[in-house]
Amino acid sequence: MTINCNGKLIALDKPKVMGILNVTPDSFFDGGKYKDEFSILGQVEKMLLEGATFIDLGAYSSRPGALEVDEETELKRILPIVSLILKHFPNTIISIDTFRSRVAKECIDSGAAIINDISAGLQDDKMLSIVAKLNFPYIMMHMRGTPKSMQQQTGYEDILKEVLYFFSERLAAAKALGINDIIIDPGFGFAKNLEQNYELLKQLDQMKSIEHPLLAGISRKSMIYKTLDTTAAQALNGTTALHMVCLQKGAKIVRVHDVKEAVECIKLYHQLNA
Structure with missing residues (x-):
């Protein structure tokens, strides 16, 4: 199980850490924190030294209710x-x-290696063709609606079944264009209420039937801090606890704000399963 990142083969037989770097003013946890060269480079260096394999860079907040950002602003950021x-x-x-396919293309042309698309190609009908043409690894996530509207679209009869069906359709569309390096993200917190997030987490191991690497993005999310009656700033311990659950249920990438703690969690998981 490998992905080709600008000619570098990354094996996902053992879980990897993706460190989050938001350069938006309104992200739910670190909005506005990284807004100059010194702070950005300091955080990137910290995450790399702590063991991050990937750095996930975002310039458009996807928190629930987030305001839209135009394409030019996203590119300039x-x-x-x-x-x-x-x-x-x-x-x-x-x-x-x-x-956005244009943002994806220009970033890949500038040296980025992976595109992480919260809409699985549904928000921009040119995205999949760009992925196929440029041949880079593609993370597709489950979501309904947009970040602004998604929390009004949480009606499911069987959330696991409906998420699996969503991916069967999106994977078919991608593979029809010859896209192979695909990673699946179930989209915790996106068009899902607290109970649905935990129902999906309990059944996460059943998503291994898709036969693509699984990414889990739960870091400091409301499913943790609301359950613990605390805040995102105080949700590191809860995040680490649920990271172990994600690893045990088959996650190959954890997308995190706190790299050191996630790397330690993976080391303990490896020891447990040695």
């Missing part, structure tokens, strides 16, 4: 950061968190 990171840390494998 993100392209200089791609160049900045690769200038100082040229071996970094950068993932771009975007649902």
Whole structure:
């Protein structure tokens, strides 16, 4: 189980960590924290030294209720950061968190390696063709609606069945274009209420039937801090606890704000399963 990142084969037989770097002013946890070269490079260096395999760069907040950002603003935010990171840390494998094909193309042309699309190609009908043409690994996530509207679209009869059906359709569309390096993200917190998030987590191992690497993005999300009656800032311990559950149920990538703790969790998971 490998993905080709700009000619570098990354094996996913053992779980990897994807560190989050948001350069948006309104992300739910770290909005506005990384807004100058010094803070951005410091955080990237920290995550790489702590063991992140990937850095996931986002310039459009996808938190529930987030306001829309136009394409030009997203490009102006993100392209200089791609160049900045690769200038100082040229071996970094950068993932771009975007649902726009133009942003995806320009970032890949600038040296990014992966596209992380919260809409699985549904928000931009050119996305899959760009992925096929440029041949980069593609993360497709389950979501209904948009970040602004998704929490009004949580009506499911059987959430696992409906998420699996969603991926069967999106994978068929991708594979029809010859796209092979695909990673699946069930989309915790996206068009799902608290109970549905936990129902999906309990059954996460059944998503291994899709036969594509599974990414889990639960870091500091409301499914954790609301359950614990706390805040995102105080949700690290809860995040780590659920990361172990994700690993036990087959996650091959964990997308996190706190790399050191996630790497330690993976080491303990390896020891447990040695």
